[in-house]
Amino acid sequence: HSRFPIVDRQNKLAGLITSKDIIGKDLDEKLYRVMTKPAISVQLSTTVASCAHLMIWEGIELLPVTGNQKQLVGVISREDVLKAMQIVGRQxxxxxxxxxxxxxxxxxxxxxxxxxxxxxxxxxxxxxxxxxxxxxxxxxxxxxxxxxxxxxxxxxxxxxxxxxxxxxxxxxxxxxxxxxxxxxxxxxxxxxxxxxxxxxxxxxxxxxxxx
Structure with missing residues (x-):
């Protein structure tokens, strides 16, 4: 993956970091200073179709998935979405x-x-x-x-x-x-x-x- 979610001490989504964010930065630089925030994310109740639309609209290939309290529970990639769409009725x-x-x-x-x-x-x-x-x-x-x-x-x-x-x-x-x-x-x-x-x-x- 080229994007990684960052969480705080309560495991809540705080932002996202990419390779572009850290290129040229000091090795001792803290992630919270260079991460992208707020992070675009989806919830467990979000549909696969909505994820696909969001990925295309925003031009991103990975979305953090959060629970009701904004805690990070996983990620969904474009490959995950396409696989689900093929399984659920595409054929x-x-x-x-x-x-x-x-x-x-x-x-x-x-x-x-x-x-x-x-x-x-x-x-x-x-x-x-x-x-x-x-x-x-x-x-x-x-x-x-x-x-x-x-x-x-x-x-x-x-x-x-x-x-x-x-x-x-x-x-x-x-x-x-x-x-x-x-x-x-x-x-x-x-x-x-x-x-x-x-x-x-x-x-x-x-x-x-x-x-």
Missing amino acids: PQVGETINDQVAKHIEIRNQQIIVEITPQLTNQFGTLSKSVSVAIIEETIKSVMRKHKKLEVMIESLNIFYIRTVQIESEVEVDYTILDMGRNFAKLEVTMFSANQPVAKALIMCQLLDH
């Missing part, structure tokens, strides 16, 4: 595709298409993966066409441009515009938003098929 059920997983998380709320980004939809870095972004767009188009046109959809081409990453536990809103539509085809533009910021844009050509 799809037998025969289940990425699109199947995405379809479960699509929600229509106030006429808006919303997708909650859960651990199952993220990559090893805790952000929305590119393959899932494509699946969200595909499933959105299929859902829209089934609802409004009573037709099945076959995606012929999909060109996507990624603008920024989406963090775990975020919500993605999907907007679409029908650019052109014929009897057997449709051309759409789809934009994905998170926290009111565009995160991806896509241009899609698809065939419309009767049931």
